[in-house]
Amino acid sequence: MTPMLPIIAKARRRLRGPAWLRWLGGQVRSVEILFVALAILVGMGAGGLTVMQGALARTVQHLLFDLPESVRLSGAPPLHWPQLLVLPIGGAVLVLFNRLVRARRRSLVDAVEANALHGGRMSAADSAVVSGQTILSNGFGASVGLEAAYAQAGGLLASLAGHWLKLRRGDVRTLVGAGSGAAIAAAFGAPIAGAFYAFEVVIGAYTPAAIAPVVAAALAGAQTARRLGVVPYIVNVQRGPEIHTFGYLLYGGLGVTCALIGIAIMRGVALMEARTRAHLPGWSRPIVGGALMAGLAALSPQVLSAGHSALHIDIMASVPIAFVAGILLAKALASIVSLGFGFRGGLFFASLFLGTLVGHLYAGLLGWVAGQSILNAGNAAMVGMAALAVAVVGAPFTMTMLVLSATGNFSLTGAVLAASLVSSTIVRQLFGYSFSTWRLHLRGETIRSARDVGWVKTLTAGRMMRRQPNIVPGDTSIAEFRRRFPLGSTSRVVLTDAVDRYAGIVSPIAAHTEGLDAAEPVATLAGAADMALTPDLDIAAVMRQFDAAQRDELAVIDRDGHVLGLLTEAHVRRRYVDELEKAQRELFGER
Structure with missing residues (x-):
């Protein structure tokens, strides 16, 4: 037995990794500036992965729907029936993909769950499946955003780096938040919003120790995306009048409205998913959902994909209130159908688009009741965009900074923050979950945020x-x-x-x-x-x-x-x- 001891010891040293990697991990754990440098590298990688995933999904859309180069799917002209068939075909492709990767045999862990329950440990296989499902769902036109894939890839890169270097549990969690936040920063060209996303959604707390690495990663992610040709997300709305006390009260009412609509959407997704699982075979759910989406898309292509182009079209164009109400109902139903029937993706950007419609409709209805314009429609759309996204995603400062980055309108920031906080408070009181933690709750988990309870x-x-x-x-x-x-x-x-x-x-x-x-x-x-x-x-x-x-x-x-x-x-x-x-x-x- 004794001669075997040196062999066993040597094998254990090999399992622990190369000596230089162990030394580097020790330095990163003990020298804070090196940890910040690591976060910057992770942020750059997350930015690159975000650009790649977005380009891949848009390429699939352009090929399948035969779109002009400068047109996005939600801003396309009315679709013909051969183009509408892409949606149920996409459901069949998603079913085949799930069968190939055996996605239904396990629960896939996202960045929020990883940070809450697993100390930031994420699976490369799970992340590849999540990204693949999201890109396929979005690429074939389902009413979902790519933000889930972006945050998953950025978080995975950070998790792998943290565990290769044997970092502490708290450091890995911070790094995962930095990676996911950098991905969001790259997607929207908004580093401050990306940093707040990391704190509010992925880390679950504003920690002094995490400020430098998270902000550095978000800046690196946004700059990487810009260097690769991604244009920062800017919404050009007419600057409205200065907002006074009465305006804040009205925008507070908009926050209440958005909170109730957000709760209805999240419960609608859960109810639809439960009903379809109970009454439809698993293989048929995305196909049936794709057929229903085709029917909605026949009414308007604005219900498809995340809704980037549709948001700009509806804000810039002077459209009737009835049209806004119709698109709001159709888009909400499309999101519920897409997620309830098994397509994969996020409600982040869909909630932004829906929020602009709610704000536009709110301002129009107030003006119709009063007989004169009371709220600026553009400002109300931006406030609604943030308030509804807060109701779904659960990150008031993230959405406030996103609106500020997108509009550059500092005078609007106070109203956006007020409505966001009203929306967040009501959702916490009446519902208690964001969309990501609500889905975890339906799976049997008890977490309400990414706060570390692992x-x-x-x-x-x-x-x-x-x-x-x-x-x-x-x-x-x-x-x-x-x-x-x-x-x-x-x-x-x-x-x-x-x-x-x-x-x-x-x-x-x-x-x-x-x-x-x-x-x-x-x-x-x-x-x-x-x-x-x-x-x-x-x-x-x-x-x-x-x-x-x-x-x-x-x-x-x-x-x-x-x-x-x-x-x-x-x-x-x-x-x-x-x-x-x-x-x-x-x-x-x-x-």
């Missing part, structure tokens, strides 16, 4: 328990029990029944009480016989069990009732406080 899931009763506790059969006499466990020898003993299953816990103090019949079995003194923990319970569930049992200790048992270990409430509470303090130190960058 340690709660991994800190289980099985990991915390004391193994090999004192165990005796329950039919042992009290006299024998006293002999084996004199006072002061231990604080508790676990009992088992005739078939070696858990039968309760006895304190030696109770067994040494005067007046007991020494011949009686010790099982007569047992407590908590019907209360025990399973090894897979996380620390939050364990604490709830202790609160319900009103006991200082509980046994941990397997499915057959055999004792695995013992856990005390004091130890669990101490571990919980230690982990909270550790998370707090990471939040403020205390290494």
